[in-house]
Amino acid sequence: MKGDRSGLFGPAAAVLVVALVAAAVVGAWPPLVAVESGSMAPEVERGDLVVVTATDRFPWGDVAGHTAPDAPTRLGDAGDVVVFDPLNDGRGPILHRVAFPVAAGDDWTDRADPSLLDGDCADIAACPAPHDGYITYGDANGEYDQSAGIAPVVREDWIRAKAVLSVPELGWFRLAADAAIARVGLLPTAVGFGGVAAATGGLGAMLLGRLRSETRV
Template identity: 75%
Template structure:
């Protein structure tokens, strides 16, 4: 019974170990985020799992906007893609691209792309900039977050991680977990998904074991 229990729990433990190792390398926890909107399409689609790192983690340290010289290319365009969490009630973290930094009191529309603006500094709530921060946008949105009212100017301390690459469709698992936690709570979700992972791993181990056993018997007969 102890051996069977260990075999069932091994896959879940392996998944947790991989997550811990990735987090240690990335310097962020959790080391991935699930994408729930299409605002960064086509490079990042709904249901993708995005691997992230700490913003100061070598060799990906620092934050570089799309308009800055020598900006790195990430997800098909220039500039870092970051996860930021505005302190607004009920708003989820946002995965968008940095356009450029701004300083307190600046009329940042002078440096903005007119195609991504809806109005001028007199009509945009975050202009002049009330504090130092960043202008951001979703690649598929066609307008700065601060112009569209999606988010205020993003303070640096709101930015929790920098995106490195995306794994297509793998994020649906994370979305499902988050939905289950919101519905039934953390503990029942952990027990349920842990049991499912263990059972799936146990069934897989059993099937592979039977295949290996049959192959051994067949080899013995052939000898």
């Protein structure tokens, strides 16, 4: 029985160790973000996995917006893509691109792309800017987050991480795990996913062994 239990928890423990090491390197937890919507398409689609780093880790400097001179290219376009979480809005973290910084009291619509606005400053709740921060948007959306009411002006301390790269489709596993945790809890989910990983690994080893045996013959 002890051997069976170690086989069950081994893969889950390995995944946890990899995640912890990645978090130590990039300085962000979680270091991998599963994309739940298509707001950053076409470069990042729903179900993709995005690797992120803390904003104070190499190679980052200050947050660079889309309109900044010599803005870096992140996930297919200019400007940093960040994970931010407005406090107490009930929506959870958002992965969107930074457009430009603003200061408290700014009528930031003067610097905005008119095609991404729904009206002028008087029509937008987040204008004038209530505090220093950033205007943001999803690449596939038709408006700035602050014009569409998706998020207020994003404070610096709301930004958790910056996106480095995306891996297509690998986020579905993370989304499935999150859904399972929400439904049955962390421990049953870890046991279930660990069992699946162990069974998959055992089947793969068996098939590989048979293939090698047949190859030797």
